[in-house]
Amino acid sequence: MFAQASWYLAYLENLEVMKLISQVIKDFASGEIKQESRLFDCKNYSRVTTRQPRWWLQAPKELPSSAL
Structure with a gap:
């Protein structure tokens, strides 16, 4: 995915x-x-999954209209 x-x-x-x-x-x-790295650490699972970056969801709103 990253390579593509x-x-x-x-x-x-x-x-x-x-x-x-x-x-x-x-x-x-x-x-x-x-x-x-925390795959088998059940104590941290909910903390890790709730703190994932959400700024990228806002990114399309910030793009200049010429880029869309």
Whole structure:
């Protein structure tokens, strides 16, 4: 998934969009690594899943209209 997203990023000509999507990819990867390291820690599961980044849900509202 990350490789495919990176492939499509290479063809974008809008730097703002590229930065935003790159940040989303980075945050997802970071979250996956954190979640994997706590995979068998049941005490922290609810805390980890409720603290996942939600800012990326707002991202499409922030994109310039020329990028959409």
